[in-house]
Amino acid sequence: MRSAIVTRPIDLQALLAEVARHANGATLLFVGTVRDVNDGRAVTGIEYSAYGAMAEAELGRIVAEAAERFGTTDIAVEHRVGRLALGEASVAIAVAHPRRAGAYELSRWVIEELKHRIPVWKREEYVDGTREWLDPTAAKEPARP
Amino acid sequence: MRSAIVTRPIDLQALLAEVARHANGATLLFVGTVRDVNDGRAVTGIEYSAYGAMAEAELGRIVAEAAERFGTTDIAVEHRVGRLALGEASVAIAVAHPRRAGAYELSRWVIEELKHRIPVWKREEYVDGTREWLDPTAAKEPARP
Amino acid sequence: MTVTALLFASYADALGREQLSLDLPAGATVRDALERLRELPGGTSLPPAPLVAINLAYARPDAMLSPGDELAVIPPVAGG
Amino acid sequence: MTVTALLFASYADALGREQLSLDLPAGATVRDALERLRELPGGTSLPPAPLVAINLAYARPDAMLSPGDELAVIPPVAGG
Numbered sequence: 021m022r023s024a025i026v027t028r029p030i031d032l033q034a035l036l037a038e039v040a041r042h043a044n045g046a047t048l049l050f051v052g053t054v055r056d057v058n059d060g061r062a063v064t065g066i067e068y069s070a071y072g073a074m075a076e077a078e079l080g081r082i083v084a085e086a087a088e089r090f091g092t093t094d095i096a097v098e099h100r101v102g103r104l105a106l107g108e109a110s111v112a113i114a115v116a117h118p119r120r121a122g123a124y125e126l127s128r129w130v131i132e133e134l135k136h137r138i139p140v141w142k143r144e145e146y147v148d149g150t151r152e153w154l155d156p157t158a159a160k161e162p163a164r165p
Numbered sequence: 166m167r168s169a170i171v172t173r174p175i176d177l178q179a180l181l182a183e184v185a186r187h188a189n190g191a192t193l194l195f196v197g198t199v200r201d202v203n204d205g206r207a208v209t210g211i212e213y214s215a216y217g218a219m220a221e222a223e224l225g226r227i228v229a230e231a232a233e234r235f236g237t238t239d240i241a242v243e244h245r246v247g248r249l250a251l252g253e254a255s256v257a258i259a260v261a262h263p264r265r266a267g268a269y270e271l272s273r274w275v276i277e278e279l280k281h282r283i284p285v286w287k288r289e290e291y292v293d294g295t296r297e298w299l300d301p302t303a304a305k306e307p308a309r310p
Numbered sequence: 311m312t313v314t315a316l317l318f319a320s321y322a323d324a325l326g327r328e329q330l331s332l333d334l335p336a337g338a339t340v341r342d343a344l345e346r347l348r349e350l351p352g353g354t355s356l357p358p359a360p361l362v363a364i365n366l367a368y369a370r371p372d373a374m375l376s377p378g379d380e381l382a383v384i385p386p387v388a389g390g
Numbered sequence: 391m392t393v394t395a396l397l398f399a400s401y402a403d404a405l406g407r408e409q410l411s412l413d414l415p416a417g418a419t420v421r422d423a424l425e426r427l428r429e430l431p432g433g434t435s436l437p438p439a440p441l442v443a444i445n446l447a448y449a450r451p452d453a454m455l456s457p458g459d460e461l462a463v464i465p466p467v468a469g470g
Contacts, residue, residue, distance in 0.1 A: 033178060042201040042251045048272075049194040052470050055263065056187035071398055071462055073444040075469075080170045099469060112469050118200065124273055125195075130470060131265060139443070139462070140469030141399035144458075153400040156467040197390050213389075216318055216382055219366040220389075244389060256390050265470075271343070276390060284363070285389030286319035298320040302386040 023079040023097040025072055025140075030098045035114035039094040046120035048127045052111040058154075062147040067147050068101040068110055071139035075099065082133045087099055090126040092117055097130060099140060110142075167231055168224040168242040170217055170285075175243045180259035184239040187259035191268040195276055197256040199249050203299075207292040213246040213255060216284040220244065227278045235271040237262055242275060242286060255287075311336055311377035315347060324355040334375060338342045340364070341371045343381055360384065391416055391457035395427060399465045404435040414455060420444070421451045423461055440464065 022038060036049055054066050079097060087093045094116040104110055113130050117123040145151045167183060181194055199211050222241060232238045241260040249255055258275050262268040289298045313332050322328045325347070332346050340362050347353050361384040362369050375381065393412050402408045405427070412426055419441050427433050441464040442449050443450065 032181065036177065036196075040198075040252060042199075045198040045200040047194075047198060049192075049196075050265070050268075051181075051192040051194075052265070053185075053192060054187075055190040059205060069399060070469075071396065071443075071464065074462060076442055077446045095430045100413055107185060117274060120195070120197070120276060123195075124269065128269055135465070135470040137448075138469045139398065139464050141465055142468045143399070152466070153403075154468045155400070157466050214319060215389075216363075218317065219363055219382065220364045255386065281387070282368075282390040283389045284318065284384050284387055286385060287388045288319070298323075298385070299386050299388040300320070300386045 021083050021093040023074045023076070023117060024099075024102050025070055025079065026098050026130045028100070028114045030040070030100055030109045032109070032112055032127050035096045035098065035112055038096040039114045039116040041094060041116060043118060044094060044116035045118055046123040047114070047116040047125040050111075050113040050127050050131055051109050052131075053087040054106050054108050058144060058160050061144075062132065063106070063144050064112070064147055065105050065145045067103045067104060067143040067145070067151070069141050070099075070101045072101070075138045075140055077140045082137060085133070086126060086130050089129070090117065090122055092122070092126070095126070095130065097134070098140065099134070101140065111118060166228050166238040168221070168228045170215055170220045170224065171243050171245050172247050172268075173245070175245055175257045177254070177257055180241045180243065180257055183241040184259045184261040186239060186261060188263060188271070189239060190263055191265035192259070192261040193268040193272045193273050195256075195258040196254045197276075198254050199251050201251050203285045203289060208289050209292055210248060210250050210253070210290045211255070211289040212248045212290070212296070214246075214286050214288070215246045217227040217246070219284055220283045220301065223283045224279065227275060227282060230278070231271055231275050234274070235267055237267070237271070240275065242279070244279070244283065246285065311319065311338070311375070313343065313375050313377070313381050315343060316380060316382040318382070321356060321360070321383055321385050325350055325352040333383075337356070338375050339371070340373050340375065340381065341367060343375060344371070353368045356383065361386075391418070391455070393455050393457070393459045393461050395423065396460065396462040398462070400434060401440070401463055401465050405430055406433040412461075418455050419451070420449060420453050420455065420461065423455060424451070424463070427463065436463065441466075452460065
């Protein structure tokens with residue numbers, strides 16, 4: 021198993037290769053990408069920033085917990101930081117498991133823990149030139165027209 | 166959206182590219198691979214055979230139903246037939262969705278429907294030289310030592 | 311009328327063939343066609359109510375057949 | 391004792407800095423350090439109980455600090 025915070029594009033093929041083993045019947049690759057709209061506002065890109073050393077440490081803890089919980093070490097995760105354009109991958113999680121049910125549960129567990137635990141922040145950039153730190157805990161503003 | 170029964174190796178990168186759109190925040194790739202052990206027997210390979218025309222038609226129906234049910238056409242599925250070696254991909258499902266919950270549910274729905282509906286059969290080949298058609302509906306034999 | 315019957319995987323092995331023509335009376339159903347298949351050498355190994363498809367779509371045992379139909383007898387599927 | 395405080399994202403913007411040294415009495419807790427940060431220009435915009443980490447692991451507000459600790463004040467995370 022392996023996890024890393026990276027500043028270069030994520031190589032999905034390489035992540036898949038890391039978890040391939042003949043004992044596995046199911047491989048699952050989750051990729052989070054930059055969307056062109058969020059809460060009704062047109063987005064042009066996202067700047068990801070991180071508390072790098074802790075993000076690496078916390079991601080490592082998540083992967084270790086997942087390995088113990090799901091009984092496999094075939095887990096490879098990368099989270100990218102820096103400025104990302106629309107459609108670029110900010111996070112990728114490759115897992116493999118003997119059975120598909122295990123692969124789905126493991127993959128979902130890792131992304132949910134990652135979203136709640138790793139110290140990474142994103143500043144969205146909008147078509148009007150403004151930019152804003154996202155706060156997932158804030159109450160949603162009323163929908164814009 | 167696209168689905169096909171193929172006789173060549175599945176190009177995972179190409180499937181991912183087919184479902185990429187800037188409106189999507191989550192992409193999920195499921196890959197089913199040939200395992201080296203099944204029900205305690207050492208497997209050396211699997212021969213996949215299909216009722217080709219119907220498998221194509223039924224797979225197309227599954228993908229169309231999924232598109233309607235989950236509100237996205239960003240779905241690409243290939244199932245390979247012929248003799249596959251250990252670790253080779255027999256099926257790959259690429260889906261993308263604005264949100265990760267939708268991507269996971271959609272992906273899982275497609276693989277479950279596919280497993281239950283498409284007329285494909287597999288004959289496992291074992292280290293002792295024997296081979297056997299798998300019948301998922303048959304009662305499991307007692308575990309071997 | 312004539313319909314084409316297709317056999318696959320373990321069923322093809324059991325009957326020693328993958329395809330055959332069946333001559334059936336007008337109004338014959340899937341069940342009638344299966345009875346005919348069971349009379350062939352190896353045919354008794356077909357289960358009482360196998361999955362079937364008519365012209366590439368799953369069908370019920372009481373579905374009526376039409377001339378030229380393609381009737382597939384489908385062993386338990388194991389794709390993926 | 392001296393601990394290093396780290397600020398990130400919107401908190402760094404609010405206080406206009408990403409890192410500073412805090413001189414605290416022996417036995418000071420996370421809560422004490424946060425009080426000190428709130429006295430700085432822009433410090434009132436810190437929430438009453440922000441997430442914190444000591445030496446790369448999440449910690450509670452009543453955790454005791456040790457000399458040389460790295461105390462990070464962590465805005466609501468938004469990774470993925």
